[in-house]
Each structure stands twice: as C-alpha cells, then as structure tokens.
Amino acid sequence: QVQLEQSGSELKKPGASVKVSCKASGYTFTTYAVNWVRQAPGQGLEWMGWINTNTGNPTYAQDFTGRFVFSLDTSVSTAYLQISSLKAEDTAVYFCARVRWSTDPPYYYMDVWGKGTTVTVSS
Amino acid sequence: EIVLAQSPGTLSLSPGERATLSCRVSQSVTSSYLAWYQQKPGQAPTLLIYGASSRATGTPDRFSGSGSGTDFTLTISRLEPEDFALYYCQQFGRSEVTFGGGTRVEIK
Numbered sequence: 678q679v680q681l682e683q684s685g686s687e688l689k690k691p692g693a694s695v696k697v698s699c700k701a702s703g704y705t706f707t708t709y710a711v712n713w714v715r716q717a718p719g720q721g722l723e724w725m726g727w728i729n730t731n732t733g734n735p736t737y738a739q740d741f742t743g744r745f746v747f748s749l750d751t752s753v754s755t756a757y758l759q760i761s762s763l764k765a766e767d768t769a770v771y772f773c774a775r776v777r778w779s780t781d782p783p784y785y786y787m788d789v790w791g792k793g794t795t796v797t798v799s800s
Numbered sequence: 801e802i803v804l805a806q807s808p809g810t811l812s813l814s815p816g817e818r819a820t821l822s823c824r825v826s827q828s829v830t831s832s833y834l835a836w837y838q839q840k841p842g843q844a845p846t847l848l849i850y851g852a853s854s855r856a857t858g859t860p861d862r863f864s865g866s867g868s869g870t871d872f873t874l875t876i877s878r879l880e881p882e883d884f885a886l887y888y889c890q891q892f893g894r895s896e897v898t899f900g901g902g903t904r905v906e907i908k
Contacts (some may be wrong), residue, residue, distance in 0.1 A: 682866070702904055710852075712897065713831055722845065722895040738896065783832035784893035786850035793844050793847075 679703035681711075683772050688797045694761040699773035699796045706754035707731045708775040712787055713747060713758050717769040727776060728756060739781035763798045770795050802893050804900035805843045813882055821903045822888035830867045833892040838904040839902075840877040840885045848887075849874065851906055879905070 699711065713725040725764040726737040728747040735747035745760040756773055771794050774787035803826040813819055823834075831852035837845035847856040852872055862864035862877045876883055884907050889900040 692908075708908065711864070722839075722899040724899065727897075735851045749865075774845075777850075783830055784851050785833040785897075786835040786847055786856075787837075787845075788847050788850075788856065790844040 679775075679789050683791035683794045685772060685773075686795040686797070688799065689763050690800055691763055691798055692709075693763050693798075694759060695763060695792075695794070695796055697758045697770070697771050697773075699756045699758070699791050701754040701756070704775075705750055710778060711756045712774045712776050714772040714774060714787075715769045716772065717791070719758055722772075722784075725758075725771075730756065739771075758791060760779060760796070764797075765798050767796060768798050801896070802829065802891060802898050804889055804891060804898055805887060806900035806903045807827075808903060809901070810904045810906060812906050813879055814908045815881055816820075819879055819883070819905055820838050821874040821876075821887055823867075823872040825870045825872070825891060829891050829893050831868045831872070834865075834867070834872055835890045837890065838883075838885050838890045839888065842882070845888065848863075851902050861881070870890050881907075 682700045687695050689695050707730045710727050715723045725741045728735045733749050738747045744761050748757045773791045775789040777788050778785045805824045807822045827879050834852040836849040838848050839845040853865045864875045866873050869874050886904050888902050
C-alpha cells in the first residue's frame, strides 16, 4: 500500500546536524511532491516547505531558510530533511507528507503522511 | 502571509452530539485549496476533507465541510468516540501552505 516510512528518533546536542529520511513505497515517487511539516511539543502544525521530486528543486518557507535542506535520492524513492547547527528550539516531530496538487482542476492537499520523526536537541 | 484562525480552541461535547468547527482566513482563498485534517495523540495527521467539501477516501459521511471565501466549517454530525481529537484546517495560496492553530474536540 501507499506509505511514507520515516527514520527513527534522534537525540542530538546543540550545534550538531541531523538528517531525517522519508522513504516512499506503493506509488511512483517522482509523481508527487513532498512537504515537510514541523510540530513542536504541544504545538500546532507548521509548514517547512516542499521538494519537487521530479526536478529536485526545494522551496523553503520563510522561517526555514539557511539551516534546513531538503534533498532526494530517487533511486531509493527517499526524501531527506537535514538540519544543521541544531538549537533547543528545533526539538519537534518532523513529518513528511505526499502532496496532491493541481491548478487545472485546482486542488491541494496532503493525502499520505509519514508517522513522524522526533528530533530532540539537548546538551 | 495568509493566517487561518480556528475557533473554538476547545470544544467539549458528548458522544452523539453535533460538532461545528470554524476556520476563518485572513483573506479570500480558493476553496479548492482548503483542507481539513484530524490528528490523534502521538499520531500523524490524516486527511479528512479537501477542496473544502470533498471527503477523502475512508472519511465517514458524518464529516462534512463547507464554506467559501474567508469562512469555512467542518461539521461532525454525530460524534463517535473515535472523533475526539485535534482538527486542523490548511490552505494553499501564493505558493505557501498555512495551517490553522487547531481545534481540540474533547469529551464533556
């Protein structure tokens, strides 16, 4: 069945880097874009941006430029989120989600989500 | 930035009751780009409604979405025990995605 499998929880020290993976199965990976969404403890959902799985072109939300990098390895149908120079406030669950998007007819929604990867930043 | 304001923050209801959740958008958006998600504790969100009113595959028909412009509503006609959860609206516009702050539906 269609699913996104994310890598396991990470515990990192401030200043370190982390790379979260999101492996797609059950569909053609390059057909749909992938969004990344952050959820800090006890908080709501925050869109980080998306990556075009056909071209590899990433787009970052305003608050997620600089230390955040989206990448792909299409040979293994996997999207990655790398965060560098980790801070305590990066502690959160990070979700990847498949994007269904069209302008004609118009629609936009995220129909398949990974289970989330918990990243904890603590000294 | 387009802001989505969900109300109420918490809705306390009993099983069998009707739930009405509101999502107000700071500027008019295309209803085709408005979606609703449900999230249970420790789980990922799941898509309920897209295009403001179309049920996703597997969404029970007690869930319905409506609205246009700046005002959107998610209605649960008769609450089942599994419906007590968090609900988020989400829009796509100007090449950006934004989520509302969420409404928690809790057992009274």
